[in-house]
Amino acid sequence: MIELRNITKYFGAKKAVDTISFAVEKGEILGFLGPNAAGKSTTMRIITGYIPPSRGTVVIGGNDILTDSLSARGKIGYLPENAPAYPDMTVYAFLDFCAQIRGFSGKDRKTKTEEIIDRCFLNSVKHQAISTLSKGYKQRVCFAQSIIHDPEYLILDEPTDGLDPNQKHEVRMMIRNMAAEKAIILSTHILDEMDAVCTRAIIIANGRIVVDETPENLRKKSPSHGAITLEIPKGNPKKLIACLKSIAGTKSVESLTTEDQSLRVRVFPEPGSDAIAEKILSELIKKRYRVKSIFVEQGHLDEVFRMLTTEASMEQDIDFKKKRLSKRLRNLPDLRSQRLKQPE
Amino acid sequence: MNMNQAKTITNITVILKRELGSYFGSPVAYVFIIVFLMLSGFFTFNISHFFEMGQADLRSFFQWHPWIYLFLVPAVSMRLWAEERRLGTMELLLTLPVTLPQVILGKFLAGWIFLGIALLLTFPLVITTLYLGNPDLGAIFCGYIGSFLMAGAYLSIGIMTSSMTRSQVISFILAVVICLFFILAGFSPVTRAFSGWAPLWLTDLVAQLSFLTHFASIERGVLDIRDILYFVSIIFFMLYTNATILENRKTS
Known part of the structure; x- marks a missing residue:
């Protein structure tokens, strides 16, 4: 060990x-x-x-x-x-x-x-x-x-x-x-x-x-972990998003790209909701959408990496600024007393 | 001999062999040996007029060694640590299961053996004197031992300065300056300048620090235990300083 x-x-x-x-x-x-x-x-x-x-x-x-x-x-x-x-x-x-x-x-x-x-x-x-x-x-x-x-x-x-x-x-x-x-x-x-x-x-x-x-x-710490990416033939994006939002368990819907032929959206589920992909799929089929592809995101490590390391450096930055500020505050009374002495 | 001692000796020899191999694997070794032989020949024959002196001894040969070593030995020692630092191999070497003193000794001995080989290659001079006259072979032998010891002292200074920097050039210059100090302390113009005003003990102390003072009797062929002790303690002190420098380094 x-x-x-x-x-x-x-x-x-x-x-x-x-x-x-x-x-x-x-x-x-x-x-x-x-x-x-x-x-x-x-x-x-x-x-x-x-x-x-x-x-x-x-x-x-x-x-x-x-x-x-x-x-x-x-x-x-x-x-x-x-x-x-x-x-x-x-x-x-x-x-x-x-x-x-x-x-x-x-x-x-x-x-x-x-x-x-x-x-x-x-x-x-x-x-x-x-x-x-x-x-x-x-x-x-x-x-x-x-x-x-x-x-x-x-x-x-x-x-x-x-x-x-x-x-x-x-x-x-x-x-x-x-x-x-x-x-x-x-x-x-x-x-x-x-x-x-x-x-x-x-x-x-x-x-x-x-x-x-x-x-x-x-x-799993990645924000896109568990999100579902859908690709659907071009149609009315607003209608589709409204439809997806109405499904129980979805938190938000984000439209990614609109290519010539198809529409890609990403659905973020509420934390703890299961089998969201299944629900989405059955709802879309009910509404007679043709689903070209569906994909459950595993999450991206580089997202997590960036999130964690920039957070840490920001914390340090704040720490540093705090220290500088308190140092200045401490020095403040000195300045005042010096100024008071001057007229003598 | 117990396990640890055996291990220590193996480690030192392994490092020594590697260093020696790297001397002879590069043209530097041959350039050094040729320059050394040419310079000592030039000084002995052209400046000291070895043949015209009509004396069957090697004094006119040994007397130049402190000055020849001044520039040549730092050239041998400058790469010993500086190169390891520059290449990053020092990180490899010092994380292997060897102790710092073992590595330093291995490197030092490799350099010393190399200098010894260069010195031995001056043997034609001995043959010449044997042919021309009837020299005191004991004196010549003492001269060689003394010269070899002094080369070790120069080398120990060089390896110490080499550990301070990753640049071979800086290491070389530092070594030359320190060696020059050790020579000048006993150089007669300098001691004379001292004796004018300083008390005798101070003049003596400064002069006793010098290579020249301790080499003076050796070049005549007299090997005094005090002179041997002097050179050995210089070597020991410099190698110890080398270890301290490396232990206190910050990074690479």
Whole structure:
């Protein structure tokens, strides 16, 4: 288990991470999301022991990263942001170096290196210098480095950054296949990726956790979740909307686009009303409308993401303005007393 | 030897081998060795007139080492940490299960071995003196040991400045300036300027800080335990400072 206990990190006076706590069990793939500069990479660097937190600590499978750093680091595989690797080394030499540092020697060292090259599809570039590789290969080399010792805990900072769709798919499959016996934390700003891979999502904004949910529940927070989108041959839109509004359980109706041939509307149900699609369908058939298509919205993750992260930054903005205002108010009496003194 | 010690030694050697490989994997190594050999040849033969001196010792060779090292050793050390910072590999390296002292020692020893190889390649000079006369081989050996120790002290300053910045150029310049200070403190024009007004103990203290003062007897072929201790403690102090700098860094 990876456990973060009240992690706080200051850079100078700036609070980059603000009392973050969570725990990740084996079998979980945690998606760590947030806008740029939200504190994702900083948090991951703290988890892997690269930079110490200002307050709090991280416990990796029973080993504290601050007091028992070596054992903790030994259990982690880490893919840093931008996948750094030594450009003057060949792929084989680099992975061989990593295997040795991870404590493999003799025959083990060779088999581990060969095995990981095979698993990450690096055979074709095995003896090439890393500086000559494309971004996708570099990413895979660094990924290979992170799993060479089959770690219990895997920390991946933007693992699919810069990969083409096929490579992205491959990496995601690899991550999912490893998930059963590992605890994985991966950061990303690609929402589809989180949806495709993760079993749990944490969104942070301004260094604070704003939500900790499964991707499914996250989607339910979307305003369009459960809404019904209808497409109907062109007719009188007002009449249609009035008809839809009359159905019990609809909250509001929004007309989306009127194309040449058809009319698209979205019906938002009252919270808690069931089987609204069925009711709409039977009503429309009764009124002799021809329904071209009907679709129940699952909700959009990017809507939720935007909602949650902008909310958080707005809150911070308000906080800041409040503080500034109260500071000014405090300074006010001073000014007055100064002015009173002047005539003397 | 227990498990931990064995692990420490393996880690240091793994890092050392990687660094050494990266020296010889780039043209910098060969350029360095050639320039070093040419410069020491030039100073020994053309400036000190080795042949005309008619002495079968290597004093005229060793006497130039503090000045040659001044520019060449920082060139060897400048990439040790600055490059890791620039590439981001430092993040990788320092999250591996190795301790900071192990990494620093591995890197330092790699640089030192590299300098040692360059120094050993001056062996034709020893053969020349052997051919021309009947030199004191013990003195020559002491000179080599002393020169190697001094190279280590220069290197430790260079690796320390390399850890301060991600720019190799800045690292190089800082190292040259600090090394120059360590040379000038014992340079006779400087000590003379001091002795005019300062009390003797202060003049001595400043002079004792200098590479030149401690190298003076070594270049004659006398290896004093105090001089060895001096160079070793400079190395230790600089490597310790290096660790402190890296521990207190903010990010990358």
